[in-house]
Amino acid sequence: MSHEISGFSKLSKVEKIEWIAKQYFSQPEEAISLVKNYWNTDEKLQQLHDEFIENTISNFYLPLGIAPNFNINGKNYTVPMVIEESSVVAAAAKSAKFWSKRGGFKTTVLNTEKIGQVHFIYKGEKSKLVDFFNQTKPKFYQETESITKNMQKRGGGILDIILNDKTAELENYYQLHATFETKDSMGANFINSCLEQFAKTLKQEAQSFQIFSEEEKNIEVVMSILSNYVTNCIVRAEVSCPIEELAEKQIENPKEFVEKFVRAVQIAQIEPYRAVTHNKGIMNGIDAVVLATGNDFRAVEAGAHAYASRNGKYRSLSHATIENGIFKFWLEIPLALGTVGGLTSLHPLVKLNLEILEKPSARELMQIVAAVGLAQNFAALRSLTTKGIQEGHMKMHINNILNQYHATAEERIKVAEYFKDNTISHASVAGFLEEIRK
8 A cells, every 4th residue: 555645734633643544554543542632632732732843643742750959059950851761860860869968060161152154165266265255254244133133132143254164175165154152042043044144145245256257256055054063062060079978878888989980981981882872871861851941952962972072983971080089070061052932932841841940041051951961970870880770770660561561559569579679671570460460
């Protein structure tokens, strides 16, 4: 059967669902019912969600959890997290509490500069292009004034525009490389609007630049787009304390623990196979807060992993040292985030989450997100270097297994009792349920 369709986007929501149900399900009514079960009963709220993207048929829910006790620069935060992976929120909350008794998280925003580029092809003498750029540069600012006016009122705007020669890597390829300050907005639309105007100005002004030949006048703009690699929009988060203060139930020998912990970080510095998983753990925390606050986690992910590779080899984003009896653990990460614009003013739960965080500025949100990433990494490394990751993870995961097998309240009590002392795996839980059901 061919599943091709033309004009899908023009169908009503109900028609789209009916087409999918008939095409892909032996019992279409069941599929239609399931999709409709996830609609919001408030029609206005449902319409709001429908209009976030195209061809919407329903809502796909992810759990919203809370990690309390984050002491960041002396202020306590309760952090909302949106994620589907068990044990992530528990780990963040546990780390937060651990460090709240040991001085908390210290965070600093090192810079908040965003980047955008106009990529173009110019066939001609470089010296002429440099003269043209220097002469035209003021016009790039002038002709974007209508776009930048409101941003400038908030203290943002275009910071600089430079000409980059990339012809050594690709024939006749140059860039206008622009830097921006976008204050509390993530700034994607603002930056892209500025860049598209730069491109128009570039092409128009080239036509009347007298020393250009006809070929040189015909600058070909390939594309104008912001970069998600924000190497000058960096935040640092750190925890530290004397080694002996690390002692707790799970850490009976702090010196031994800390030496092993530092080695684990060093391994992630030199071994890319480990570094990817190590950084994935950091992103568990970061993405969850980025999602909860209506920001773009794909942009953050892409930028973070590029940053981890900036020296030509993929490495850990976090670092750890022992100096003069002091354990120090920190990370630096690029984070382009916003607390105004986009979903932040539209999605009711995003608004709620920003209220829980006491309406942070973009700079403050950068610091909260980085602290959660570091907390997540600390929790993972503490588990890995002590009892292993699976014990805690599978304890949390057991609920998913029990739900899958529709376990009763009585069965859940028996399972909890049995697996206090036995290894948890999907097969062992399923096997035990089968036994007690006999």
